[in-house]
Amino acid sequence: MDLAKKLLKGDKRTLARLITLIENDDPHAIEVLKAIYNHTGKAHVIGITGPPGAGKSTLTDKLAKELNKRGKKIAIIAVDPTSPFTGGAILGDRVRMADLTNNPDVFIRSMGSRGTLGGLAKNTLGVIKAFDAYGMDYIFVETVGVGQSEVDIVKAVDTTILVMVPGLGDDIQAIKAGIMEIGDIFVVNKADLEGAHRTMMELETMLDFRQDEGWKPPVLEAIGRDNIGIGQICDNIEKHMDFLVKSDKLGYARRENVKKEIIEIAKGSMEVHIFNNNNKDNQLEILAERVANKEQDPYTASDEILKSFINRGIKND
Amino acid sequence: MDRPIRVLVGKPGLDGHDRGAKVIARALRDAGMEVIYTGLRQTPEQIVEAAIQEDVDCIAMSILSGAHNHLFPRVMELLKEEKIDDILVIGGGVVPDDDIQPLKDAGIAEIFTPGTPTTTFINYIKENIIR
Numbered sequence: 492m493d494l495a496k497k498l499l500k501g502d503k504r505t506l507a508r509l510i511t512l513i514e515n516d517d518p519h520a521i522e523v524l525k526a527i528y529n530h531t532g533k534a535h536v537i538g539i540t541g542p543p544g545a546g547k548s549t550l551t552d553k554l555a556k557e558l559n560k561r562g563k564k565i566a567i568i569a570v571d572p573t574s575p576f577t578g579g580a581i582l583g584d585r586v587r588m589a590d591l592t593n594n595p596d597v598f599i600r601s602m603g604s605r606g607t608l609g610g611l612a613k614n615t616l617g618v619i620k621a622f623d624a625y626g627m628d629y630i631f632v633e634t635v636g637v638g639q640s641e642v643d644i645v646k647a648v649d650t651t652i653l654v655m656v657p658g659l660g661d662d663i664q665a666i667k668a669g670i671m672e673i674g675d676i677f678v679v680n681k682a683d684l685e686g687a688h689r690t691m692m693e694l695e696t697m698l699d700f701r702q703d704e705g706w707k708p709p710v711l712e713a714i715g716r717d718n719i720g721i722g723q724i725c726d727n728i729e730k731h732m733d734f735l736v737k738s739d740k741l742g743y744a745r746r747e748n749v750k751k752e753i754i755e756i757a758k759g760s761m762e763v764h765i766f767n768n769n770n771k772d773n774q775l776e777i778l779a780e781r782v783a784n785k786e787q788d789p790y791t792a793s794d795e796i797l798k799s800f801i802n803r804g805i806k807n808d
Numbered sequence: 809m810d811r812p813i814r815v816l817v818g819k820p821g822l823d824g825h826d827r828g829a830k831v832i833a834r835a836l837r838d839a840g841m842e843v844i845y846t847g848l849r850q851t852p853e854q855i856v857e858a859a860i861q862e863d864v865d866c867i868a869m870s871i872l873s874g875a876h877n878h879l880f881p882r883v884m885e886l887l888k889e890e891k892i893d894d895i896l897v898i899g900g901g902v903v904p905d906d907d908i909q910p911l912k913d914a915g916i917a918e919i920f921t922p923g924t925p926t927t928t929f930i931n932y933i934k935e936n937i938i939r
């Protein structure tokens with residue numbers, strides 16, 4: 492519980508250590524997250540996604556600087572893919588944010604996607620809570636918009652910025668339709684390259700088909716590398732939050748997200764309670780043997796496992 | 809679950825290319841580690857602050873400029889100021905034999921000179937991180 496108190500007091504190393512515990516599925520992290528939960532909900536959480544190399548980190552760096560100038564504290568979670576073969580990862584987003592490192596109002600954390608389905612989204616939600624309770628005003632989550640777990644993350648943020656680059660007509664198609672539908676702000680970065688206006692027009696056309704109530708996603712151009720177009724993006728980030736608050740979409744979306752989160756957590760702990768604890772008396776092995784020998788079918792076997800779980804109840808050990 | 813070892817690979821000093829650091833980063837990734845790569849021309853202050861935020865187990869610094877006698881000990885000094893004693897710090901690059909012992913005295917755990925097989929420093933990290 493010590494950790495929770497230290498975090499709320501603004502202890503940076505406690506924050507760093509708590510994130511490690513969350514990432515490692517350490518049970519101690521849950522205890523801390525419970526204790527800090529009613530201090531969360533104040534931060535504006537922003538997802539930055541788009542194809543590899545589009546300039547997401549470069550933009551995040553510049554956006555953080557601009558928002559910091561406006562008096563805000565900023566957290567950045569930068570997710571890069573974990574190698575499915577070795578479990579290792581090269582997390583290189585800090586390279587583009589090097590001079591934010593010693594800014595006391597900014598905290599950057601790199602995360603590997605670590606492969607477990609749904610695990611990344613769950614852990615990212617935990618890390619967001621830690622930053623939120625710590626007192627950050629904005630929390631950026633940078634992901635490469637390709638996999639399902641990235642889509643899951645994007646769904647859990649307040650504002651999603653989709654970063655595109657000129658001449659990626661086919662790539663726009665390749666980006667998951669799901670993400671296209673939930674982008675709240677579209678940025679065509681690298682507008683110094685040829686074709687930026689065409690890409691913007693293509694995006695506008697695609698967005699015409701979207702049925703949004705009250706918010707028309709703006710399509711903005713930027714040259715992240717040269718700090719051009721950044722103020723405009725920040726203005727729209729603020730405008731989007733205003734819209735969410737005034738339309739009560741914020742309350743609605745957060746309730747929906749919490750609902751999903753409860754389901755996910757319940758599923759996760761059910762799995763632990765049913766299988767990890769169950770395996771101690773070898774029930775699964777015994778049933779598997781029977782099912783393999785055709786003495787029983789897997790449906791009945793599964794019912795049996797559930798029944799013995801219900802009889803046993805939840806044992807925390 | 810076995811959690812991956814987190815290593816910050818940084819390149820302090822003003823010399824301009826990072827091929828060596830990138831080779832090291834890839835070797836560590838292939839050994840199953842999470843490598844936080846911070847890029848070129850990092851100050852000791854940036855390296856230590858990034859190591860804190862990323863909660864790494866190890867800082868691996870690569871250097872070519874010959875400024876190691878100043879930069880490596882400065883990193884150790886900053887870690888001490890922050891009361892951090894659970895991060896393993898190692899260095900690599902062209903370091904003359906005579907300089908190695910003074911660097912170790914300053915707290916750098918090991919120095920790997922060019923030509924060291926990658927397995928040597930991978931195993932060194934695995935065996936020496938403080939958990």
Ligand SMILES: Nc1nc2c(ncn2[C@@H]2O[C@H](COP(=O)(O)OP(=O)(O)OP(=O)(O)O)[C@@H](O)[C@H]2O)c(=O)[nH]1
Nearest residue numbers: 542543544545546547548549587680681714715716
């Ligand atoms: N021409 C041009 N290049 C840019 C611009 N913004 C960023 N870049 C360059 O694009 C490259 C990729 O930038 P990053 O910010 O690392 O892109 P990213 O989307 O974070 O990349 P990943 O995290 O690897 O997916 C770098 O070489 C940047 O310097 C821009 O506005 N114009």
Ligand SMILES: [Mg+2]
Nearest residue numbers: 547548584633
């Ligand atoms: Mg990036």
